[in-house]
Amino acid sequence: MKSWFEYNWQVRDQWFDEYRLLATEELVKERTGGVGTILRTFFHIVDVELSWIRAIDGLEDWEPRFEDYPTLDSVKDLSDACRKQVTDILSKADADKVYTEVQVSWHPEPLIYGEVLRHVIAHEIHHIGQLSIWAKELGIQQVSANYIDRGLGRQMLQEKTRLRIF
Amino acid sequence: MKSWFEYNWQVRDQWFDEYRLLATEELVKERTGGVGTILRTFFHIVDVELSWIRAIDGLEDWEPRFEDYPTLDSVKDLSDACRKQVTDILSKADADKVYTEVQVSWHPEPLIYGEVLRHVIAHEIHHIGQLSIWAKELGIQQVSANYIDRGLGRQMLQEKTRLRIF
Numbered sequence: 001m002k003s004w005f006e007y008n009w010q011v012r013d014q015w016f017d018e019y020r021l022l023a024t025e026e027l028v029k030e031r032t033g034g035v036g037t038i039l040r041t042f043f044h045i046v047d048v049e050l051s052w053i054r055a056i057d058g059l060e061d062w063e064p065r066f067e068d069y070p071t072l073d074s075v076k077d078l079s080d081a082c083r084k085q086v087t088d089i090l091s092k093a094d095a096d097k098v099y100t101e102v103q104v105s106w107h108p109e110p111l112i113y114g115e116v117l118r119h120v121i122a123h124e125i126h127h128i129g130q131l132s133i134w135a136k137e138l139g140i141q142q143v144s145a146n147y148i149d150r151g152l153g154r155q156m157l158q159e160k161t162r163l164r165i166f
Numbered sequence: 167m168k169s170w171f172e173y174n175w176q177v178r179d180q181w182f183d184e185y186r187l188l189a190t191e192e193l194v195k196e197r198t199g200g201v202g203t204i205l206r207t208f209f210h211i212v213d214v215e216l217s218w219i220r221a222i223d224g225l226e227d228w229e230p231r232f233e234d235y236p237t238l239d240s241v242k243d244l245s246d247a248c249r250k251q252v253t254d255i256l257s258k259a260d261a262d263k264v265y266t267e268v269q270v271s272w273h274p275e276p277l278i279y280g281e282v283l284r285h286v287i288a289h290e291i292h293h294i295g296q297l298s299i300w301a302k303e304l305g306i307q308q309v310s311a312n313y314i315d316r317g318l319g320r321q322m323l324q325e326k327t328r329l330r331i332f
Contacts, residue, residue, distance in 0.1 A: 032299070032303045034299060034302075061239040080270070099323055107314070112320075114319075115313065115314060115318060118169075118318070121311035123311065123312075124312075125288050126291055126292075129292040129293060130295045130296070132200070132296065133199040133200060133295075145288065145289065146290075148281060148285045152281060152284070153277055153280075156264075160265055
């Protein structure tokens with residue numbers, strides 16, 4: 001599971017680098033689709049990932065306020081801080097935990113731990129696809145969505161014998 | 167791994183249903199980003215999935231020609247046919263096969279079988295994110311990108327003890 005997160009984090013950081021080249025006014029401009037603006041899309045990806053991971057670990061919800069992160073650099077800092085939390089939480093989880101039932105406050109039925117991890121992974125890839133359309137419209141460089149050629153196959157092999165999710 | 171494919175296939179079919187409501191002229195209109203048109207995006211998702219799965223199974227490349235699939239219904243038929251092939255191929259693969267090395271003609275270095283499966287999965291989610299932006303711009307109904315609430319957690323539990331990839 002770790003290499004899926006590594007994939008998303010590599011791609012996310014590459015998109016931070018590309019979108020950093022645009023003025024903040026462009027990043028906060030309202031757009032059709034997605035969650036409305038480029039800045040909010042980055043924030044949403046980070047926020048949703050941490051909320052779910054904290055929730056399935058039984059931690060209270062920690063809700064950053066979008067208003068507190070008005071620039072891409074501030075959202076990048078938030079992303080780095082949240083990634084550290086996610087890594088800490090998932091590093092403590094035994095591999096078998098993916099098959100356990102979890103209950104989060106905002107969903108009526110119980111879910112499976114690994115189902116939530118996949119939900120978070122798919123959620124980010126989906127929104128990155130949206131960022132790629134806007135990037136093309138704005139004429140900035142595309143980031144590859146490829147999973148291959150990122151060293152993740154080798155990492156998968158190492159994960160095979162690990163007893164932890166991360 | 168099967169439930170990841172199930173996720174993509176459920177979402178893909180739901181998008182086929184939504185985009186079916188548009189005229190073909192809209193589907194073949196050139197757009198900025200992605201692979202250029204909505205119809206070509208659907209075709210590309212289907213084509214790429216089958217090409218990779220055939221290649222890592224050692225089968226010769228089978229390259230459908232985009233020109234032969236001028237309508238969404240024809241691409242949907244192609245999608246159904248390819249899905250059957252993918253299911254047949256992956257159903258024969260032992261679970262441990264995900265850790266084996268594979269070599270495909272269009273990539274210089276060997277890859278890991280499971281790395282390619284993930285590449286294919288991420289590839290589709292990425293392009294679906296693009297379709298979702300265009301859908302919003304065209305005013306058609308959004309399809310949920312959620313992995314949860316699709317019965318896939320229960321399916322994950324069943325896969326736990328299976329000795330096959332599918």
